[in-house]
Amino acid sequence: MKYIRNFQEIRKEDISAVGGKGANLGEMFNAGLPVPDGFCITGEAFDEYMKRNGFDQQASACCETLRSEIASGQFWAELEQEIAGCYAVLGENVRVAVRSSATAEDLPEASFAGQQETYLNVVGIEPLMIAIKKCFASLYSARAVAYRKQANFDAVKVSLAVVIQKMVESEVSGVLFTADPVSQNPDQMMLNASWGLGEAIVSGKVTPDIYIYSKKAKRIADKKLGDKDILICYGTTGIEERKTPLEQKNHFCLNDKQVLEVFAMGQKVEQHYGSPQDIEWAISGGKLYLLQSRPITTLSEKANERQPELSASQRALLNNWIEHCPTPLYPLDIEPCEIIDRAKSKVFQELGISIGGELSMDENGILSFSAGTMRISPRIAKVPFLLGQFTNYAVNSSNTNGAFSKIKKELEEISATDVSRLSVPALLQQVRALMNLSEEIAYVRFRYNIFPSVAVSKLLYPTLQRVDKKIDEFDLLSDLPYKTWELNVALRKLAAYIQDHKELNSAVTNYKIMDRSAIETIRGDYLEFSVRLQNFLNEFGWKSSSSYCAFGSVSWFEDIIPLFSLIKALLQSDNKDLGNHKYQAILEKIALRFSAKKAAKVRKKIEEIRGYHINREESLYLIEMCYGLARRSVFELELRFPEIFEQPKDILFLTLEEIYALPAGTQNYRERVAVRKANRPQNEKLWSGLSIGGEVNNENALTGVSGNRGICQGKVKKILTLQEFDKMQQGDILVCRYTDPSWTPLFILASAVISDTGGPLSHSAIVAREYNIPAVLGCGNATELLNDGQEVVVDGEKGVVRIVT
Incomplete structure (x- = not known):
């Protein structure tokens, strides 16, 4: 044939004849790769078509008249016959894709991909002829001409081949x-x-x-x-x-x-x-x-x-950020993080210490982080005298309870607001109010709970060592009714209720993939369960997988599907009592080691530490409620400005300061959103940097930190997303990048935990201690190096994972 080549006649060297697309398809077809059959109309046929119809092939600028003329030109009999014959070989009225393939397309120094047209689901000889002409004409579209000019191909003769390929x-x-x-x-x-x-x-x-x-x-x-x-x-x-x-x-x-x-x-x-x-x-x-x-x-x-190895301080910082924000922060998340840091810095300043920020984002939306800065003022000399004031539990507890009571009332009032009825200024005012509340909660969190807890723990540590050298301050948090543990108990009660009702259990477990309509059907059919579920949401519904990610995260109130994934995973467990009596054992040791008076003093300090931890957890849930309500207002704002925000969640690519400026400055906002969206992959690369450089050592072991003591051998089950929860079986060793309260049900099934991120006070460590299973955390890239079914030993004593097979 003169103007057509079948795939079996084409090799990768034939770019000048059939273009890059055609040459590659022929090359793969003849290499035995699974390529649907087809044929190519050569660039020579295009040149002949342009010549026979009298079109100006040297046109270098877009001309809609020329495009229209090319699309309506005439084929000559010989070419028509060749096309019809090759199409008939593919099958009677077979569906085909008709793709343009510029003879300069897909060269190593440039990619012309997408610059000419493609027509899919073309059926019949007449529609095929029309599609081929349209492909010819697409060489002179505005997009294609502009691309060639930008790539300095405008002075090069570029012809167009056309690929006709069976569609799948x-x-x-x-x-x-x-x-x-x-x-x-x-x-x-x-x-x-x-x-x-x-x-x-x-x-x-x-x-x-x-x-x-x-x-x-x-x-x-x-x-x-x-x-x-x-x-x-x-x-x-x-x-x-x-x-x-x-x-x-x-x-x-x-x-x-x-x-x-x-x-x-x-x-x-x-x-x-x-x-x-x-x-x-x-x-x-x-x-x-x-x-x-x-x-x-x-x-x-x-x-x-x-990529170069991260420094130790950078790895530690990134580890902490990923623990609270598993995915990179959006521009709208940066200022809320700075608000939290501001509250923490205020407490440091009261002690005579000035600290700088860790995370920053430039105008184009690119994240960077450093170890921050620290300056000491003469006020630090007063710390020994301030310590008693800072660690006064009665005062700290009273201030915490008073602040939380007031804040909860304000949040309930905001929660009852119908944001769809608020004006733009009212919505902005609500967001400001919620951000101010988050700062107030954060200050209470650090000043009246975390800082004094750390101080008391350090002061108590030598005494604990006299009781048992293996005891540390984290053991004191065992068997503690803090918020996350209450969430876990409530989830287990929901699962137990489902297990006790055969039809409900079947309704939940028979849906392989839960969707909102299925969930609503279940809630409508089982009203008592619906009431129990709503009570759970009223208490824990603002929980998300990104504690410090104000606007980029999603709570169970906003998307209930992940919650049902957790419930389904929990239904696989036997729901037995997994009580941990470690704390009672510590109290018994204290009673045996010290006099009654001394033991009472030690127990009092321990109860203070436990009380601080309960408040610390409570504060995080309150912050998440602030964030959830703020998201509600922000996404309502997004609906009010469709001229800026073309896609859902585009508003995440503006900063909080820019949001506050609405509606002023909207002219440039659309461009800023586009630039920052384009740069987000760089932030994803930064977030993936934690695992860079990690490897299994010569002893076939992976090193992390101890989240909980104990030694366990078993098979790896790697869980990367909520959608994989149903992979987990009783006795598996859970391997994951991070965990948060949403993952708690898996700890009931797991015999041990290994994670890329985390430390002794992370969610993974706290829950592992409650279930008394070994945990090795902060391994960096356990999810990259370990595979499902591998036999490993988790040594929580040394913070090491040894690979057996």
Whole structure:
């Protein structure tokens, strides 16, 4: 044939004839990779078409008249016959994708991807002819001409080939990068996946599921659930968008086996080409297909260099931030964090110490952090005299109770407000009021509870060592009715109630994927359970997975689905009493070691420490309630300014100061949002930096810190998201990046805990001590180095994890 080449006739060297897209498809097809069959109309045919129809092929500027003329030009008989013959070989009236493939497209120094048009679900010879002409015309669209000019290709003769390829009706599709384009790490691959046809991802219309694969460890290192708001599917003609059903939105669209299959195929493609590839893929009828591959052109020259090791102080700071904010802060989250720091700094200043901030964000939304600064004033000499005042439990307790009582009343009043009826100034006033309350709570938290608790603990430590050298101040918090423990008890009561009601239990457990409509159906059918659930939410509903993340987090009030995931996980346990009597044992040792008078004094100090901890936990829940109510007002503000905020949660990319300036200054806000959204991957890279440099040592062991003592051997079960909770079985060793109160039910099932982040006062440590299971925390990259099913020994005595198999 003169103007057409079938895929079996094409190799990667044929870019000048069929363009980068066509050349790569032919290359993969002939390498035995799963590429749907097809053919290419050559660039020579395009040149001939332009010549025969009298079009100016040297036009370098966009001309809508020229585009229209090209799209309505005439094919000559020989070309029409070749197209019809090749189309018939693919099948009778088969669905095809018609894709443009510029002969300069996908070169190593530039990517023309997306600059010309693609037409999907083309059926029949006449629609195919029309689609081919439209592809020819797309070479002169405004977008394509501007791109060529920017890339200095405007002076180069660029022809257009057209790829015609059998379509697969994909259930799932996406894009695979065989070198992570965000972290610029060639040892990692990134996979994006969504329901339906791949155009939803390629066009940027959805936030897909994201999977990260470690080539070194040969396993999935991380995954994040995307919102996948829409899916693109076949229409009567062409394609159409539909809202993604809730049961699909809230579920990963690939299982781990499928993910590993895509990654393995990607490595084959990369090895074949000898360079990192950007691959479009689809799964149809359970079979994986490759739809396109091209070199990744966005990797920096330093992509093969490893990121430098973080300093010890940076690692410690980042560990703490990830513990409270598992995902990077948004611009709108920065000032609330500074408010908390301001309250803490105020207490330090009362002691003669001035401290600087740790975290900062520039105008473009890029985060950075440092160890901060510290200056000492002469006032510090008075600390020994101030210590008695700072540690007066009666005064501290009275001030705390008074402040919390007042704050709770104010929060209840704000909570009863219908924000939809408030004006913009009233909404802004409410946000200011809530931020002021958060600062007041934080001051009470640090001044009247954390600081005195630390001081008393340090003073008491030598006495505890005389009782038992293995006792530390953290052991004193065992069997303590603090807020998180009350939440855990309440969750277990909900689970026990469900287990006691057979039909309700079946209704909850039979939904593999819980959605809001299913939950509402259950609440409507089981009214007593609904009342119990609402009582739980009234007490704990503002709990989120990001304690200090004011606006970027989501509470159970705002999204109840994660709460039901927890309840379902908890239903797997036997719900037996897991009482911990460690604290009573310590009191008995104190009574035996000291006189009655001395023992009473020691017990009094211990009770003070425990009381401080209860208030400390209470303060965090109050802060989260402030944040939840503030989110309610802020997202109402977002609805009032659609001209600024095009996408849901775009308001997160403004600062609190900028929000307060609404509606003034709105002209520049849209641009600021766009810039900061584009820079967010850099912050994600920073947040992933904690695991950099960690490795298993020569003794096949991973080192962290002790969260709770004890030694346990068992099999690893790695849990990265709430959606994976149902993987956990009784006796598994939980391996995770971090935990918060939302994860508490898993501790009932776990025989031990290993986490990337955390320390002795983290949630993981506190709950592990309550359940008396060994915990090794702050390992850095346990989730990267350990795999499901591995046999490990968790040594909570030494803070070490030893790999057995």
